[in-house]
Amino acid sequence: MSTTTTIQEAAEATNESFTVEDLVDFSGRQYGDWRDEFHKNGCVVLKNVISPERAKYYCDKQIEWLKKFELGFDEHDESTWTAEHLPAVSKRANMEERSMYFAYGSTHEKMAWEARTEPAVIEIFEKLWETKELLCSFDGMNISLPRRKDLNWSPWPHCDQNPNRKGMQAVQGLLNFAPNGPKDGGLMLMKGSAKLFDEFFAQKREAYDHEDAPPPELKYMDLFLFHQKDLKWFQDRECELVKINMEPGDFVLWDSRTMHYACLPEGDQIRHVQYICMTPRRFATEKALELKKICFENYMGTTHWPHCNIRPAVEKPMRNGEVCPKYRTEPFERPELTNTVLKLAGVKPY
Numbered sequence: 158m159s160t161t162t163t164i165q166e167a168a169e170a171t172n173e174s175f176t177v178e179d180l181v182d183f184s185g186r187q188y189g190d191w192r193d194e195f196h197k198n199g200c201v202v203l204k205n206v207i208s209p210e211r212a213k214y215y216c217d218k219q220i221e222w223l224k225k226f227e228l229g230f231d232e233h234d235e236s237t238w239t240a241e242h243l244p245a246v247s248k249r250a251n252m253e254e255r256s257m258y259f260a261y262g263s264t265h266e267k268m269a270w271e272a273r274t275e276p277a278v279i280e281i282f283e284k285l286w287e288t289k290e291l292l293c294s295f296d297g298m299n300i301s302l303p304r305r306k307d308l309n310w311s312p313w314p315h316c317d318q319n320p321n322r323k324g325m326q327a328v329q330g331l332l333n334f335a336p337n338g339p340k341d342g343g344l345m346l347m348k349g350s351a352k353l354f355d356e357f358f359a360q361k362r363e364a365y366d367h368e369d370a371p372p373p374e375l376k377y378m379d380l381f382l383f384h385q386k387d388l389k390w391f392q393d394r395e396c397e398l399v400k401i402n403m404e405p406g407d408f409v410l411w412d413s414r415t416m417h418y419a420c421l422p423e424g425d426q427i428r429h430v431q432y433i434c435m436t437p438r439r440f441a442t443e444k445a446l447e448l449k450k451i452c453f454e455n456y457m458g459t460t461h462w463p464h465c466n467i468r469p470a471v472e473k474p475m476r477n478g479e480v481c482p483k484y485r486t487e488p489f490e491r492p493e494l495t496n497t498v499l500k501l502a503g504v505k506p507y
């Protein structure tokens with residue numbers, strides 16, 4: 158049996174973990190810290206989670222990673238800031254994902270696991286979920302080069318939770334490494350929209366058929382694309398569309414029911430981000446854990462969801478209609494297999 162078959166079979170088997178019930182009920186809790194803001198707005202920015210020096214280390218590592226492909230990328234020469242000189246992204250990538258890397262074993266690069274295991278990052282999710290037994294997604298990093306001439310941009314408002322799932326079932330996060338101001342692109346969030354999720358989906362809603370939308374046969378379980386008019390629906394109910402500005406070392410956390418999208422940078426600053434999501438291990442079925450193990454051992458990426466909707470990134474990176482000649486199945490720098498890494502990967506029990 159080929160590895161691919163095994164992975165596809167394992168992925169199919171995890172569909173049974175599709176739960177529509179609330180997994181945790183946080184209503185009525187008061188914490189006296191950032192969690193109150195998070196539960197009120199569905200999002201929160203946490204300042205100085207890692208030091209500026211540490212953030213700079215990750216920026217440098219990401220640039221170094223782009224250069225390892227030897228495609229002529231030069232961070233000082235804007236004419237090389239095009240797809241030709243960069244590792245390939247998914248051909249179905251939406252705007253956010255066109256600067257997000259999942260292939261080439263990148264989701265398991267040492268730097269990605271170092272970011273996931275920053276003690277202050279883990280602590281955020283421990284406090285949020287009130288458990289130390291967590292799983293981490295094998296999410297991508299985002300390196301957005303400003304003023305890309307080869308990309309057209311159109312907003313892609315969406316949420317990453319299936320309308321049938323109730324309550325807060327996943328929380329997404331990103332650790333920001335470079336200065337990220339109003340002109341530097343990045344994350345747009347509809348503050349307050351997570352709370353209105355059930356109300357919005359109480360009536361039948363058609364998803365927007367965006368040209369970048371994933372084909373229906375992919376059956377993305379946890380994605381809903383909004384129409385422009387839906388933005389107004391939320392704004393009429395006191396939600397506010399905000400651009401999240403961040404300094405190096407800041408972390409933003411948002412409930413996966415939150416409407417959000419990414420906008421492209423227009424300033425001079427390269428955006429450097431690692432997406433990091435953690436949920437309680439108890440949310441995962443045995444089959445989901447098996448699939449995570451396969452992904453981990455084969456250096457494959459997943460979605461933002463740590464415990465289900467894992468969807469191994471099996472697609473090979475393409476260049477000019479063929480598999481990218483730089484295709485590789487493992488990271489340039491393998492992660493150190495510490496106990497923390499193995500537990501967050503779901504490979505080792507707590």
Ligand SMILES: [Fe+2]
Binds near residue numbers: 317417
């Ligand atoms: Fe998203």
